[in-house]
Amino acid sequence: MKKNENIVDVKGLKVQFDIKQSFLQEIFTKKRKIVKAVDGVDLKINKGEIVSLVGESGSGKTTLGKAILDLVPVTEGEILFKGKKIDFSNKKEVKKFRHKAQMIFQDPYQSLDPKSLVIDAVAEPLEINNLVKTAEERKEKVIKALEDSGLAPGENFLYRFPYELSGGQRQRAAIAGSLILNPDFIVADEPVSMLDVSVRTGILKLLLGLKESRDLAFLFITHDLSLAWLISDKIAIMYLGKIVEIGESDEIIKKSLHPYTQALLSIMPIPEVHKNRNRKVLEGEIPNPSEIPKGCRFNTRCVHAFDKCKEVEPKLIEIKDGHFVACHLFEEEYNGI
Template sequence: MVRVENLKKFFPVKRTIGEVLLRVPQRFVKAVDNISFTISKGETFGLVGESGSGKTTTGRLILRLIEPTAGNVYFEDINVTKLSKEELRKFRKNMQIIFQDPMAALNPYMKVGEAIKHGLEIHNIGKNTQERKLLVMKMLERVNLSPPEDFYYRYPHELSGGQRQRIVIARALILKPKFIVADEAIAMLDVSVRSQLLQLLIDLKTEFDLTFLFITHDLATTKYICDRIGVMYLGKIVEIGNFKEIYKDPLHPYTKALISAVPEPDPKKKKKKLMPEGEVPNPINPPPGCKFHPRCPYAMDICKEKEPVLKEIEGRLVACYLYQSQR
């Protein structure tokens, strides 16, 4: 359904002197640096990594909420990056997003029922205001906000964090999209509410025949919802594979470190810890070769000189010289 090819997003570095905004020449943050992957229809593809790895930027590039520096995004063989603004506006009902912070995603001066109905008005769905309101009421009830009449006329600040996130989910689903980017959709919620929202997303995926890009920094969450996982580090995808294979036998050293950091619920089980050395490098001036080599306990000379590419190893894709020819 979704095909990402050689996608890049470089943000120019800016600085302010007094009240004058200056653009620093030839300096960029390479937020997303030449990545490629596919998402099949009905699949939930997880994108994981530390903060600043480029996950959220990737999600927004796919939806073209921000413009790519280079590369292409195809949705059902339609090149989203080549659509005009008017074509994109009409096309958006196929691809929606659930933002991380529902309070920031909702207009504080707009009642939540109106916020959900707004998409129906933009895309001219429903015969009249009354029919659109009925559609919103049904969606509120579907995301377990009952009775819907109690929520339709409330403002975002009158709701709890979990209720606001359900509103954001309802707003994304009201247009009946085929593909949804869930950007840290449960990260800001209490643990008890997270499990409820995660189960809701799983149920909605089946009911509405959805395809998900599930973005998270919490690798433990992915095993409950994701079919495949892509691991990002400093704008690069370093490993892609079935979530069971990655959990059981991670290949890339960075993936090993992420897996080892997942808490083990059974205190009797001993898990080998792999702690990367040092801090994440400066994204404005990343290291040459493999971006992970300054922190990698297995780094070789070739890692410092030449950047590895994603290659198929044991049925998955890995960018690491431990499993590839060094030539």
């Protein structure tokens, strides 16, 4: 097992949705309104690596995570899993891929079927893939998955309904359902944002432990930079459907380059007294992804924006080993700042 073995390689991924228009609009306007939720993303995730995807709502981070798992249809681009391109029109191949790539959802109160006992919910992936023959085997595997997720002893949780568990326990049960197939890759969509702070760190520890013990690769989607820093090897900052900066997590936090990353960092809540912190609170909100600004998509809110930013879209360029940024300020021909 090589350490740097690539698990997921996303190339030029685009996800677009048609906006539903009213009946009259549909008749009278020829132009379709399109939301470019993900607008050309390249992303590599290696074995035993946690990559965090950070952005505000509307940045397309969740859509990207779901698109990688084929939970929303991909408009353009390809996804390589362990070096092999996945053909999403081939149902068998998709099923096989789903087997190895799982998702953890944000809201543990909603992500478990309220009518399913824990044992049935956790065992469901086994049944769908015909992986168990006897009830005994099924129970054993569920208990193991529950205990691997920190619900020990597993027997005590088998015959409970979701509403009988606390938030943290539910999230662990959902994680058990994802682990039972021994996946290689997990997309974790804000897995702790709905939980109380005191419970959060337990779930984070669990994910880190899984990464270590099973060499799992994670895509960790979050709006919280400090969480991303804590848990991940790499951080990718997304803005309006594109990655604007990506690099090692310490590098991003300590030596960020993109003005958007810097603004996010400056307002990051830190439990410290900081009355005179130099906060760069951006004006306005993230634009509507159906009307992406021309040029650099951040130019409308950027304090450093100059003429070129309004015309030309910057490319993601490597500034340092593994640290990429998409901003004209860092292109070679620019000599300012």
